[in-house]
Every structure is written in structure tokens, then in C-alpha cells.
Amino acid sequence: MQKKRRIQKTIYYIVVTVIGFLMIYPLLWMIMSSFKETNTIFTTASSLIPETFTLDNYINGWKGFAKITFGTFFKNSAFIAVIATIGTVISSSLVAFGLSRCRFRGRRLLFGAVLLTMMVPAQVLMVPQYLWYQKLGWVGTYMPLIVPYCFAIQGFFVYLMYNFIEAIPKELDEAAKIDGCSYFGIYARIATPLMVPSLVTAGIFSFIWRWDDFMSALLYINDAEKYPVCLALKLFTDPGSTSDYGAMFAMSALSILPVLLIFVFFQKYLVEGISTSGLKG
Amino acid sequence: MNKIKALVFKENISGIIFVMPFIIGLICFLVVPLGISIYYAFCDYNILSDPVFVGLKNFKTMLNDELFWKSLSVTIFYTVVSVPLKLIFALIVALLFQKTTKIAGIFRGVYYLPSIIGGSVAVAVLWKRMFATDGTINQILHAMGVEKTISWLGNTDTAIWTLILLTVWQFGSSMLIFLGSLNQIPRTYYEAAMVDGAGKWRQFFSITLPLLTPTIFFNLVMQVINGLLAYTQCFIITQGQPMNSTLFYMVHMYNETFVYYKAGYGAALAWVMILIVGVFTAVLFATKKKWVYDGGF
Known part of the structure; x- marks a missing residue:
């Protein structure tokens, strides 16, 4: 036996x-x-x-293409991903707090809309959004890659934080209210410190998604100076490019390094995000 | 001043202010673009000059557009094959890692890694080189004694399978969702079953599987939607070649809109896809009653 x-x-x-x-x-x-x-x-x-x-x-590989080094591409990617992530986390937490803690007309309807944005995949919006941003004169700038995310349009994150806030005892708010704290005070001084884990989870997912967001970059960024890393990597595979496969592998490896580091140091949050709210990895 | 203060303390006013970002975002970045694209779907529009209303012309064009049908069938084939494979794999591996030993934790991380980086351009570029004629797959096959050099990406039979393999490889996040629900099944169920003399297989089919059906359903819906809308892999690895055998619907839509500047037609294609996703989701939900256990624990 x-x-x-x-x-x-x-x-x-x-x-x-x-x-x-x-x-x-x-x-x-x-x-x-x-x-x-x-x-x-x-x-x-x-x-x-x-x-x-x-x-x-x-x-x-670092020398890049046409005198633009990968230093520029990495800087661009970091800029886009960091700003969009900060915007996502702040706006999503505000919305989640409002939905969870304040009673107002249309709250249920809005919550339904949040869930709906989880079901409408970004890809089908590709053409409609392009035509709209074209009208707004955003094509060729970083605006389409950053601004929409600062308005909590990714329902996943709102939903994740909403569930987190729901688990925080309401007595804490009541006590603060009696002490003369406004709802914004409660959000800033009580809810935010307590929801840090959900902010971290949302933050790392948002960062990874924005870092890898190839399609928007391809659609909106025409100027090689402004390319993020993912788009620059594609240049290696373009027909007619000198195929230095060593350089291609080296830069590919570097491009996944930030995500690898997140994976190593924040694995706990990644696993939690996926197994509790079904965020896709 | 006092007026502002009073407003800030009012629950409903504060609530509206808190959710304002979402209201603005919803209108500006979802409702308006979707709305105007309905109109464009009925127009001839090449982005550069003004749209001209043409009624149902775009949808009629679609019926005769060979690539529309081709890309639709490729996408559905890809989804129908890769999603079940991915989920079966995810479930088997989740069962292997159910025990929470330290080693299992490390392996779980290793298995999960591909799904966290799998969507990146770096991996797509890598995949392309792996399946190149002089790539690592062929060389390993040579080392193992296979004489033929297979052109994985140049052959209409094999190219789509390299994309399917790439998708199945990223089973990690589904695996984690399965693990989450596996750990919620009370141990007492298994103990009771053991007392009644049920073996491992019986336990799996009578306890584990039925209790997992809600999770399987959730994974299935999410993965089917993702499958229908896949594009990056195709875009970088195959560009739809050879002979459009790997042309995904989304890439066809991209080409029509941004390569041939038929934005009106592209908007129509986008709306047809929204309908297709809706139909697939509705069908899945319709079958839910038949096989998904909803009794809770």
C-alpha cells in the first residue's frame, strides 16, 4: 500500500x-x-x-528602427500604461463607492449598465470608436489610448471594487458621518485605505492590458516616435524588414519583462482577481 | 458656501457626483460611438469624405462577400474547437492541483504564466518563429527522427491549428477559476460518498462535475465571446494566410475598414458580429437549464 x-x-x-x-x-x-x-x-x-x-x-535590438531606440518605445508604453491605469483605478473606485454607499435615483439602472459593459467586448467597438475619435480629432494622439479608461468604462473593475466595498461594514461610515464626515471624506479616509487590495488587483490587470494593447496602438498611432513597445515589435515581422531574429527575440523578451515582474511579485493579486471575479488573464 | 456644504452631505447628490465619471464615459465612449456606427452601417463612408446613406446596401454586399462567409466559418471553427479543448485541459489540470501543497502552488504559477502574457505581441512573434519551417518545432521533430519538414504556417490544413494551440496553451485563467470553485465544494460531500462506497470516478461524476457546471458555464460563455472576437494572433502570426484559411472575422473587418477604407461596410460587419455574439450567448443561456446545476451547496 x-x-x-x-x-x-x-x-x-x-x-x-x-x-x-x-x-x-x-x-x-x-x-x-x-x-x-x-x-x-x-x-x-x-x-x-x-x-x-x-x-x-x-x-x-535596443538601437531600434530609423534612429528611434527602444528606450523611446518603452517610455511611450510606460507613459500610456501608467496614466491609463491611474485613471482607471481612481475613476472605478469612485464609481464603485457611489454605487455601493449612496442611494440615488437610477442607481440600479447604472449598476446594470456596469454589468453590461462587462459583456460588450472592446473589439466590436473598434470600428465605431475609431469613427468617433476621428470626428473628435484624436487620431494620431494618445487620447484614445488613455482618456476613455479614465471614465471607468471597464465594468470589470467597478464590479470588483463594488464587491469589495460591500464587504466593508457600514458601521464605519455611520460613525464617520456622526463625526461630521461627508461622503467624500468617507471615500477618501475610510473606504480607500480599506480597499487597497482591490485597487492593487485592478491596477495590475489594467497595467498588463494597457501594456499589451496592440490593436488601439495600431489604429491610432501613426508616428513611429510615438509607438509603444508592442507596435514596435511588429516592425520586426513586417515583410521587407531586415530580419535580425536575435534582436527580435531580445526585444520581445524585454517587452514581457514588466509583466513577468508583476507576475512574480503580485501573483497573489492576479490569482485573486481571476478566481473571484473572473477577470481574464 | 453653506449651500455647497449641504450638497456635499446629501446622499443622492454625492452619489450622482461619484458615478459621474461612469455616466460620462458610458455616453461618450460607448453609447455615442455605437449609435453613430448604426447610422454608418447604412452608409457608404470612406472616412475621408462625408457618409452617403445607401440603405441596406452594405448588408446585401455582405451576402455576396466570399471573405465574409470564409472568415465567419474560420472564426466559428476556431471557437468551437479551441474553447472546449481549453476548458477540458483547464479542468484536468485544476484537478491535478487541487491539493494545496507548496509545490502545487509553484506549478500552478508556471501553468498560469502563459495566459498572463499570451495576448502580447511578443508571444505572437515568438509563435510565428516557432512554427516557421526552420523553427524549433520542426527541428525538434527532426531530432526525434521525423524526416519531413512541415510548413506549419504555409499549409491550409495546419495553419489554423497553430492558432488553436496558442489559444489552448493559455488555459491558465480558466484553470484558476475552476480551482476557486473546486475549493468551495464541502469536503463532507466526499466523505459521505466514501462511506457509501463511491470510488474516485463515481465521486467525480456525481459530486465534482455537477457542482462545477455553473463555473463551466461561466467559463464557456466568456471563452466563446473571446474566441469569436480573437484577432491579435491572426494579425501577427498568419495575417489570414494561407488562402484565407486563418482569416478571423475581426481581421476581415479591420481590413475592410482600415485597408480598403470601407468604413460603412466595416461598421455593418461590426454590428453583425455584435448580433452573432448575442445569438451565441442567448443559445448558451437557453441550454443552461438542461445541464447547469443551480441548487447551490
Whole structure:
């Protein structure tokens, strides 16, 4: 019996390890290839370990395209993702607090609208929104990539925070109200400190989504100076570009680094966000 | 001054101020664009000059647009194949990781990683190189003794499968949702079943699976919607080639609007997609009663 269990356990770990290795193999291959000499990447594609370890790909890749370095692209991406995320978190928390703590006419209707925005996927809005932003003169600027998110239009985040606030005891508000605190005081001094975990969860998801938001960048940003990283990476795959695969792998690896770091340090929040409210990863 | 103060303390006024961002956002970035795009769907509009009302012309064009039908069937095929595969995989792996040992936690992270970075351009670029004729997949097959060099992305039979594989690879978030509900099933159910002499399989089919159906349903709806609207993979990896065998609906819509400047037709395509998503969701909800357990715990 003992022996049978041990065998079962061993099989379990072998299966789990093998599948796990297959799961991250593509990523390992990308990272390892980025340290190989660029002309050997495909001749040695079946082995992971570089024969000679080199950083040339990173140096060459960083130079970017047409005198615009990847430094610019990373700066652009960081700017878009950080501002849009701050806007998302602040606006969503305000809306969630209002829906949870204040009774006013049309509250239920608005809550329904929040849930509805969760069901309307951003992709089908691509053409309608483009035509509208075109009218507003936003094409070619960062406005479409940032401004809408500062108005809490991602129902997921509002819903996540709403559930969080609902779990905070109402007695705290009552006590503050008796002490002469306005609703804005309650929001700023009582609710916000208590909802930090949900703000972090929303913040990291928003950051990852905005960092990877390829389609909006493709639609609205024409000027290479303004390209975010994801759009710059696409230049590597364009027909006619000099195919320096080493540089491509190096910059691809760098582009997922921020998300990897979030994954390593904030895994708890990611897991919570997904398993409690079904945010997609 | 006192007036302002009184307003700030009023519950309903404060409430409206708090939700104001959402009201503005909803109107400016969802309702208005959707509204004007209904009008554009009935127009000839090339973005540069003013729209001209043409009635149902765009929808009639669609009926004869070979690429519309092709992309629709590709997208539906992709969704119908990849979503069940992804969910089955997610469920199996979630069952493997049900025990909360430290090692299971680390592995869970490893399995989940692809779904957090999978939507990025970096991964799409990587996928393209992996399945290139001189890419790692072919080289590994060579090392394993397969003589043929397969052109995964150049062959109409295999290209779509590389995209399906990419989707299934990102089963991590569905897995986490499954794990969340698995941990909510009371242990006593299993203990009672064991006393009654039910084996592992019986326990799975009589307790675990029925209690998971609400979660399966939720995952199914979300993933089907995502599947129908997929585009990044296609956009970067295959661009719909070879011979449009991987042309996703969203990419067809993109091309019509932004490559051929037929924005009116693009708006019509967008609205047809909204209807299709609605129909799929409605059908799923209609079948809900038949197989989803809603008794709670």
C-alpha cells in the first residue's frame, strides 16, 4: 500500500513536471535564443542552451528602427500604461463607492449598465470608436489610448471594487458621518485605505492590458516616435524588414519583462482577481 | 458656501457626483460611438469624405462577400474547437492541483504564466518563429527522427491549428477559476460518498462535475465571446494566410475598414458580429437549464 502510494506520487510529479516544462518551453526558448548569436538561433533551434553566450542581440535590438531606440518605445508604453491605469483605478473606485454607499435615483439602472459593459467586448467597438475619435480629432494622439479608461468604462473593475466595498461594514461610515464626515471624506479616509487590495488587483490587470494593447496602438498611432513597445515589435515581422531574429527575440523578451515582474511579485493579486471575479488573464 | 456644504452631505447628490465619471464615459465612449456606427452601417463612408446613406446596401454586399462567409466559418471553427479543448485541459489540470501543497502552488504559477502574457505581441512573434519551417518545432521533430519538414504556417490544413494551440496553451485563467470553485465544494460531500462506497470516478461524476457546471458555464460563455472576437494572433502570426484559411472575422473587418477604407461596410460587419455574439450567448443561456446545476451547496 505504502509502495503503491509512493509510485502514484512519483508519477504525479513526473506528469506535472513534464507538462509544466512544455508550458514554459516557448518562453524559455525565446529567452535563451535572445542570448544566442543571431545567425545560430535557427541552426540550433532544438537546443535551449546557447553555445556562446552573447548580449549583442540586446545591444543591436535596443538601437531600434530609423534612429528611434527602444528606450523611446518603452517610455511611450510606460507613459500610456501608467496614466491609463491611474485613471482607471481612481475613476472605478469612485464609481464603485457611489454605487455601493449612496442611494440615488437610477442607481440600479447604472449598476446594470456596469454589468453590461462587462459583456460588450472592446473589439466590436473598434470600428465605431475609431469613427468617433476621428470626428473628435484624436487620431494620431494618445487620447484614445488613455482618456476613455479614465471614465471607468471597464465594468470589470467597478464590479470588483463594488464587491469589495460591500464587504466593508457600514458601521464605519455611520460613525464617520456622526463625526461630521461627508461622503467624500468617507471615500477618501475610510473606504480607500480599506480597499487597497482591490485597487492593487485592478491596477495590475489594467497595467498588463494597457501594456499589451496592440490593436488601439495600431489604429491610432501613426508616428513611429510615438509607438509603444508592442507596435514596435511588429516592425520586426513586417515583410521587407531586415530580419535580425536575435534582436527580435531580445526585444520581445524585454517587452514581457514588466509583466513577468508583476507576475512574480503580485501573483497573489492576479490569482485573486481571476478566481473571484473572473477577470481574464 | 453653506449651500455647497449641504450638497456635499446629501446622499443622492454625492452619489450622482461619484458615478459621474461612469455616466460620462458610458455616453461618450460607448453609447455615442455605437449609435453613430448604426447610422454608418447604412452608409457608404470612406472616412475621408462625408457618409452617403445607401440603405441596406452594405448588408446585401455582405451576402455576396466570399471573405465574409470564409472568415465567419474560420472564426466559428476556431471557437468551437479551441474553447472546449481549453476548458477540458483547464479542468484536468485544476484537478491535478487541487491539493494545496507548496509545490502545487509553484506549478500552478508556471501553468498560469502563459495566459498572463499570451495576448502580447511578443508571444505572437515568438509563435510565428516557432512554427516557421526552420523553427524549433520542426527541428525538434527532426531530432526525434521525423524526416519531413512541415510548413506549419504555409499549409491550409495546419495553419489554423497553430492558432488553436496558442489559444489552448493559455488555459491558465480558466484553470484558476475552476480551482476557486473546486475549493468551495464541502469536503463532507466526499466523505459521505466514501462511506457509501463511491470510488474516485463515481465521486467525480456525481459530486465534482455537477457542482462545477455553473463555473463551466461561466467559463464557456466568456471563452466563446473571446474566441469569436480573437484577432491579435491572426494579425501577427498568419495575417489570414494561407488562402484565407486563418482569416478571423475581426481581421476581415479591420481590413475592410482600415485597408480598403470601407468604413460603412466595416461598421455593418461590426454590428453583425455584435448580433452573432448575442445569438451565441442567448443559445448558451437557453441550454443552461438542461445541464447547469443551480441548487447551490
